[in-house]
Amino acid sequence: MPNDKPRIAVDAMGGDFGPHIVVPAAVKAAREGVAITLVGDEDSIRKELAANSAGGLDIDVVHTTQIVEMEDKPADALRRKRDSSIQVACRLVREGKADGVVSAGNSGATVACGMFVLGRIKGVQRPALASVMPTEKNPVVLIDVGANVDSKPSHLLQFGLMADVLSRDVLGVEKPTVGLLSIGEEEGKGNAMVKDSFDLFRSSDLNFIGNVEGRDIFTGDVDVVVCDGFVGNIALKLSEGLAGSMNKIMKRELKSSLLSKLGAMLSMRAFKRFKKVVDYAEYGGAPLLGLKGLAVVCHGKSNPKAMTNAILMAATFVTNKAHEHLAAGLDAHQSLSNGAGSGEHNSAA
Amino acid sequence: MPNDKPRIAVDAMGGDFGPHIVVPAAVKAAREGVAITLVGDEDSIRKELAANSAGGLDIDVVHTTQIVEMEDKPADALRRKRDSSIQVACRLVREGKADGVVSAGNSGATVACGMFVLGRIKGVQRPALASVMPTEKNPVVLIDVGANVDSKPSHLLQFGLMADVLSRDVLGVEKPTVGLLSIGEEEGKGNAMVKDSFDLFRSSDLNFIGNVEGRDIFTGDVDVVVCDGFVGNIALKLSEGLAGSMNKIMKRELKSSLLSKLGAMLSMRAFKRFKKVVDYAEYGGAPLLGLKGLAVVCHGKSNPKAMTNAILMAATFVTNKAHEHLAAGLDAHQSLSNGAGSGEHNSAA
Incomplete structure (x- = not known):
């Protein structure tokens, strides 16, 4: 870290549109006070920087020769x-030349590079992907999304502890409520894994409110929802798909007659505010928690706004010392997490 | 069965509003040619029948003295x-006095009564709840929703076989495409259970298209999506919750100014068509498949339209001899289903 400002390494080649989308987004984040290191093909990056009048901003460029393709x-x-x-962006973080990395490239590769280049914080059994999602009220953190x-009960407890810190330090929630995603609110409802996790959560320092159901995710009444990555990934993609379908159907219907077009x-203004509420771009990417350094995984189709917000989220994470809080939280719960076995790592990537 | 018309036993006391909602819904189904047996408190039922001018329709009443409460x-x-x-409604089906039962009462109790009073079709390891959900195009069957x-791989295969029959016989899909719900499309992506199920599905006679993801459920590009009931229940409730939240937010925004009110x-008409597409009431209830007789589980908050549609769905199921097709399909795949072990029954109810 060259100075007090958080420095974020940004994978300029990631995403479906590469530097053309990523560089303007990074420039915007730099204007908001984040130090940026753009990693990728230097020529393409410099061209985009010039086009976005980035002179005078704290933006470095590190040239690389390879690109990870989506497939x-x-x-x-x-x-x-x-x-x-x-990979080079992750290495910059490992070497202390950046505080975090943001990529909209191949998610599996980003997770793998994060895991193996950065390495886990001591005591972390499995790093997990958190997704910050819009709701009717405050945003909710869903962890793990893939x-x-x-996962085993002790993993789930750690997911909850890490997301608790994210909710506090990045979203500013004072004492986040934490729920276990299940299929009934009463204790004893759920599959074997959730049932075995309930007591661990209850014994923890988390503000645990018990089981929550699928319908509770988007009400905004719970701040952190914990689940295995298989369930979380399906929930995340289902939500994206359903919100997208609903928008599409609504647009189609509104265009179907002159009257409804006029009405629309x-x-x-109402539609714009509606879109803002259901828009994932508001929050940007999914932070991979539990590594020595933050990696934020963005959607391949991220627009500039989503990328900028992901970079700002990473910077806030660093500024608010979330990493230290995360390590401390895990440390305080070591005896609980060790109870139920760490198991081998089954990466879904 | 007194004659060729399917006779459906309807739990008149079920749902948040009991006979007041259920009886009019049943009357409407009777007008469309379904023979009905209303089960519950005779006085309340007769009152509602009179209020809905049900004279001359093929509607029986069976008096019962107890009500299962939601809790x-x-x-x-x-x-x-x-x-x-x-319980009495289920008994009528067991005794051959009705062909199927529809209830909006306590879901867990309905599933339990179905399982224990009706009993499983020979060869069925675990009956499963199917949900028919609206999409951008054709409805999709999600199974198991709770x-x-x-579940084990052999259970999942049976879920797929049963939902295939539902898609053909009730939704009229000629050769339904069947997908395994997972977190990546390629074979080898998913949790241990899904990975172990892939080959079973590939070896079956199903029109198996491989893994599908959460985002694929609502595109309408797959007819049947198979998953464990823990995942399916979360997916179902998440969808209901998200669709409800989006409707609520949209309404709030549209009422926020005079201009947007006028626009709305x-x-x-466009909004009405939109609501129709995302409206679960269109399809009614969730059929519990694999029992000797059909039980359809409806949402406690079901409106009359949802109840009527659930009764009509049950009648179509009976008329099209779905039960025979279901038994035949399971029979033809007995060697596959027996491979991966039936295991003990973990009811989620």
Whole structure:
């Protein structure tokens, strides 16, 4: 870290549109006070920087020669593309030259590079992907959304502890409520894994409110929802898909007659506010928690706003010393987490 | 069965509003040619029948003295409330006096009564709840949405076989496409249970298209989506919750100014069509498949339209001999289903 400002390494080649989307987004974050290191093909990056009048901003460029494609397998990306933008960006964090990394590239490869290049915080059994999602009221953190499958109760407890810190330090929630995602609110409802996790959560320092159901995620009445990555990934993609479908159907219906078109025009401001509430871009990416350094995984289709917000989220995470709080929280619960076995790591990537 | 018309036993006391909602819904189904047996408190039922001018329709009434409350435990409902409307309705099916049962009462109790009073079709390891959900195009069948947790691969295959019949016989899909719900499309993505199920599905006669993801459920590109009941129940409730939240937010925004109110009025028809697409009431209830006789579980908050549609769905199921097709399909795949062990039954109810 060259100075007090958080420095975020940004994978300029990631996402479906690469530097053309990523660089303007990074420039915008730099204007808001984040130090940026853009990692990728230097020529393309410089061209975009010039086009976005980035002179005078705290933006470094690190040239790399390889790109991880969307269809590359994570293990291959790790072994065969050592000079890829995402791997080099992670290395900058490991070497202390940046505080966090943001990528909209191949998610599996980003997770794998994060895991193996950065390494886990001591005591972390499995790093987990958290997703910050909009609700009717405050945003909710859903964890894990796909870094792990077949998790054990002790893993789930750690997911909850890490998301609790995210909710406090990044979203500013004072004492986040934490729920276990299940299929009934009463204790004793759920599958074997959730039932076995209940007592661990109850014994922890978390503000545990018991089981929550699928319908509770979007009410905004719970701040952190904990689940295995298989369930969380399905929930996340289902939500994205359903919100997208509903928007599409609504647009189609509103265009179906002159009258409804006129009506839609008059209600434009309402629609914009509606879109803002259901818009994932508001929050940007999914932070991979539990590593020595933060990695934020963005959607491949991220627009500039989503990328900028992901970079700002990473910066807030660093500024508010979330890492120290995370390590302390895990440490305080070591005896609980060790109870139920750490098991081997089943990466879903 | 007194004649060719399917006869459906309807739990008149079920749902948040009992006979007041259920009886008019049943009357409407009777007008469309379904023979009905209303089960519950005779006085209340007769009053509602009179209020809905049901004279001349093929509607029987069977009096019962007990009601399963929403907070009753399924096992208690089964043991201590033998004269409850839901248990008696199931008994009518077992005794051949009705062809199917529809209830909006306590879901867990309905599932338990179905399981224990009706019994399983020979060869069925675990009956499963199917949900028919609206999409951008054709409806999709999601199975299991909560009758089982910790399912095994052979259970999942049977869920797929049963939902395939539902899709053909009730929704009229000629050769339904069947997908396994997972967290990546490629074979080998998913948790241990899904990975172990993939080959079973591939070896079956199903029109198996491989893994599908959460985002694929609502595109309408797959007819049947198979998953464990823990995942399916979360997916179902999440969808209901998200669709409800989006509707609520949209309404709030549209009422926020005079201009947007006016716009909303002009677009009213479009909104109505939108609601129709995302409205679960279109399809009614969730059929519990694999029993000797059909039980359809409806949402406690079901409106009359949802109840009527659930009764019509049950009648179509019977008319099209779905039960025979279901038994035949399971029989043809017996060697596959027996491979991966049936295991003990973990009811989620």
